[in-house]
Structures are given as structure tokens and as C-alpha cells.
Amino acid sequence: MGIFEYAPAPESRDLANLKPQYRPFVNGEFVDGSGEPLKTINPATEEVLAEVGTASVSDVDVAVKAARKAYNGVWAKMPGSERAKYLFRIARLIQERSRELAVLESLDNGKPIKESRDSDVPTAAAHFFYHAGWADKLDYAGYGPNPKPLGVAGQVIPWNFPLLMLAWKIAPALATGNTVVLKPAETTPLTALVFAEICQQAELPPGVVNILPGAGDIGAALVGHGDVNKVAFTGSTEVGKAIQRQIAGTAKKLTLELGGKAANVVFDDAPLDQAVEGIVNGIFFNQGHVCCAGSRLLVQESIAEELLEKLRYRVSTLRLGDPLDKNTDIGAINSAEQLAKIKGLVESGDAEGAERWTSPCPVPERGFFFAPTVFSDVQQSMRIAREEIFGPVLSVLTFRTPDEAVTKANNTPYGLSAGIWTEKGSRILWMANQLRAGVVWANTFNRFDPAAPFGGYQESGFGREGGRTGLEAYLDV
Ligand code: NDP
Numbered sequence: 099m100g101i102f103e104y105a106p107a108p109e110s111r112d113l114a115n116l117k118p119q120y121r122p123f124v125n126g127e128f129v130d131g132s133g134e135p136l137k138t139i140n141p142a143t144e145e146v147l148a149e150v151g152t153a154s155v156s157d158v159d160v161a162v163k164a165a166r167k168a169y170n171g172v173w174a175k176m177p178g179s180e181r182a183k184y185l186f187r188i189a190r191l192i193q194e195r196s197r198e199l200a201v202l203e204s205l206d207n208g209k210p211i212k213e214s215r216d217s218d219v220p221t222a223a224a225h226f227f228y229h230a231g232w233a234d235k236l237d238y239a240g241y242g243p244n245p246k247p248l249g250v251a252g253q254v255i256p257w258n259f260p261l262l263m264l265a266w267k268i269a270p271a272l273a274t275g276n277t278v279v280l281k282p283a284e285t286t287p288l289t290a291l292v293f294a295e296i297c298q299q300a301e302l303p304p305g306v307v308n309i310l311p312g313a314g315d316i317g318a319a320l321v322g323h324g325d326v327n328k329v330a331f332t333g334s335t336e337v338g339k340a341i342q343r344q345i346a347g348t349a350k351k352l353t354l355e356l357g358g359k360a361a362n363v364v365f366d367d368a369p370l371d372q373a374v375e376g377i378v379n380g381i382f383f384n385q386g387h388v389c390c391a392g393s394r395l396l397v398q399e400s401i402a403e404e405l406l407e408k409l410r411y412r413v414s415t416l417r418l419g420d421p422l423d424k425n426t427d428i429g430a431i432n433s434a435e436q437l438a439k440i441k442g443l444v445e446s447g448d449a450e451g452a453e454r455w456t457s458p459c460p461v462p463e464r465g466f467f468f469a470p471t472v473f474s475d476v477q478q479s480m481r482i483a484r485e486e487i488f489g490p491v492l493s494v495l496t497f498r499t500p501d502e503a504v505t506k507a508n509n510t511p512y513g514l515s516a517g518i519w520t521e522k523g524s525r526i527l528w529m530a531n532q533l534r535a536g537v538v539w540a541n542t543f544n545r546f547d548p549a550a551p552f553g554g555y556q557e558s559g560f561g562r563e564g565g566r567t568g569l570e571a572y573l574d575v
Pocket of ligand 1: 254255256257258281282283284285312313314315316317318319321332333334335337338340341355356357358388389436439486487488
């Protein structure tokens, strides 16, 4: 079957309501940060989108004081049924402004509009709806009667899912009665600052949510601030470890959601066409900038050749290009730094003797793009089998027996997610028991639900976000 020709179907960038300038949000107001302003760019075109005021270390102190005042004065003592109303309001406002948020996210991050529109923004709203439902039912969450919040939460998030990671952090914090100071990633601050407008629209009491754009030093100042009670971080394992060292010996409660190198395991009885779709979704969703991406494909040897052929054909049909085009499957890499990291790791794959296949899709000359790539003949010792590439690059290894699959899947310092493809239910359950991963998907991949706890083992971090279990991270229990 030939590949369809698609006419361009660009979403209008006017929907983003892009402003020339954005500012930090402290105590219910947009303020002039005293840090050096940064310019955020569109990674698909390298054009400057807006100038963003940033916080300095002294602004961190002002924001934490505002959060403390709101915590003591209003938020912690407000009945859960009242807090819930604010969360419901925020959720509905995210829905109302969903097209604006989706376009803005795609402009700032580079992800395809169909993903920001159909995945990031609706799931962000779903997190607020879900946690709004918990706010007045915390007595029944399994932590005893009347569980108490912790206080001020300092939250630091990465650039791969800017609005969604914000929702994962802020929704449970507010539902449980904590107040928040959040630092978005340097390259993707815009949707967080529109979220601040939504907090104003929802008439959230001043100081309950504060947003401080800035670089890593502001993240470090925030997590190290003496009046922060809870730290929640999503990002690289390296920074996660630094945060753990920084706050060791303090009473701060910590959750870390870090990197991954997930195994997606395909057995010879799997429905191959469905598995191919799951493999593609597992590694090429969001350009592979996903901590739980299925970046190591483990295929049973007897079907490896057939599966690889189907996979290469399917990957060659993925459309790469303008993130705002509704037909685009693969958008831009978020930054020049990330693109350089991906290229470096791919070169190491070549040098170490893996076989590289790259989709022949056209690649735009401007902007940061990387064509989807599949490495076969990968050995466990190679860097592309061990390190998080965080890009549209799949490493394929083979196995013969279920035991070998488990041993190889678990041969990683990480442990965030895994996938299993087989017709046999008993094998799914056996594998799920053996795999040391926080989330195990069976005959699917990259499924997210606010009711399902998410988190890792080993160097993928600790603590869970989402579901009843995720509430614990924000309660004094
Ligand atoms: P980082 O871990 O550096 O960034 C995550 C967040 O932490 C950002 O907001 C960052 O700010 C901030 N930060 C940086 N240094 C500190 C610090 N010392 N204390 C507190 N906060 C800090 O990830 P990168 O963006 O540099 O990406 C590097 C690699 O990390 C990627 O190639 C990928 O492999 C992995 N990664 C994994 C993610 C995951 O979800 N597991 C998410 C993002 C990256 P700033 O934006 O200014 O750097």
C-alpha cells in the first residue's frame, strides 16, 4: 500500500495569544523578576517567541513567604469541599483555554499539535478534575482521619511535558491543602505562565500558587529554601541526585521522578501489527522525550526479522516537520543541546557496531529535528542500550527465552516502566512480577490516567504521582 499524500493542515498560531513579554507570578500578581530575562524560542524555527522575566534567589524567598502566608492564612484551613471548587474551576478553565494552551505548548516545546491537543492538555485538565474529587475525601484515602498537609511545596519540572508535569505537581499539592512555588524548565516556561493567568481567573487566593521562571540555580535555591517542606522534582537522574544530596538531613519530604531506559518486550505469539503500533507509540511519542519511553525493544529472536521489517515500514510512514501541522507525527527536538546529545549517542551506536536505520523522511533545514532511527544488532554493553537518549531513537535487542527477556529487561540502573506483548495472560502476569519497573503495560504502551500511580525504582527515583498513592507525597503521614 502506498503512503497517502497529505495537504498541509496547519493550526493557526494566533490561537496561542502569544505576548511579547511574560513575567513571574508571585502572590497572585505578575511581577518583575530580578533575574536576567530569558528569550524562549520556537525549536521548530529557532525564532524568538517571547522574552520571559526570571526570578533571582531573593525572588525565591519572596515567593516562598507568599506561599507560607497563603498556607497559614487561607489554604490549609479551608474545608476540602471549598478547595475542591477551585480545582474544578481550574480544570474547566484549562478545558476552555485548551486550544490556546495546545498551540502555545507546541510552539514553545516543539511537540506535534495533535499530541498537545489530544494528550497533554486534556490529561492536565483530567489531573485537576481527579484531584478536585479527592479534596473533600482525604479522610477516606487510607491515611487515617483528617490527614494534614505538609506546608509549602517547592516543585521543579522539566521541558518534555511542561503543562502536564505542572498539573501532576500542582493538582495533588492543592487538593491536600499545600501551597506551591513551581519552577518551570528554562526552555518551556510559557504554558506555566498562562496557567498563572488561569489561577487569577479562578480567583485562587493570592500566594497559593507561585510560578518562578529561571535556570537551574533558581531550582536549587527553591528546593534548598529553609521554609519549603516538600520537594517534588521531575528531570534528569543527575539533578535528582544533586537535590537528594542538597536536602539530606533536613525534614523535607521528597519525591523524585527521574530518567528511564524502559524495555518493551515482544514475544513470538504477540499480534505483530498491534505490537508495531505500540512500539512506535512507545518510542516516537513526543520525539522520544519521555522518561518512560520504550527505548529498548526486546524481541524474541524467531520473529525479530519479520517484526523489524514491519517496524521500518511503519516508521518510514511517520511524518516529521511543522509541529503546528495537524498531520505531523514527529515534531522538533526541544533544544540545540538536546539535539547534540542525541547525535552524540547515535554516533556512539555507530562506533560500537550497531546497525543504524534512519527513516528516509525529509528533515527541515531550519530548527532542531532528528529523523526517527532504529538501531538493530544492539548489545547490552553499548551506550545506546544503557543510557537515556531522550530522542526518537530505538535500540533493538533480541532474546530466546522468557528468562533471558527478564534478565535483559532488568539489566539497567533505571526502573520506571516496561511493556509486554504476548497473547498469554499467564505470561503477562509472570513477567509483570519479574520486571523491576514502576509501571508495566501489557499489549499497550504510554497509557496515563490520573487515577494510576506513576513512579520508579532505583535510579528512576522514588515516590508515586497520581492515584490515591500519590496523595501520600503531600500529606504528613
Ligand atoms: P534537568 O534535570 O537539568 O532539568 C529539569 C529541571 O530541573 C529544569 O527545570 C532545570 O532547570 C532544573 N534544574 C537544573 N539544575 C537544577 C538544580 N541543581 N537544582 C534544582 N533544579 C535544577 O534536565 P535537562 O533539561 O538538562 O535534560 C538533561 C537530560 O535529562 C535529558 O537529556 C534527559 O536524558 C533527561 N531528562 C529526563 C526527564 C524525565 O522526565 N525523566 C525530563 C527532562 C530531562 P533548567 O530548565 O533551567 O535547566
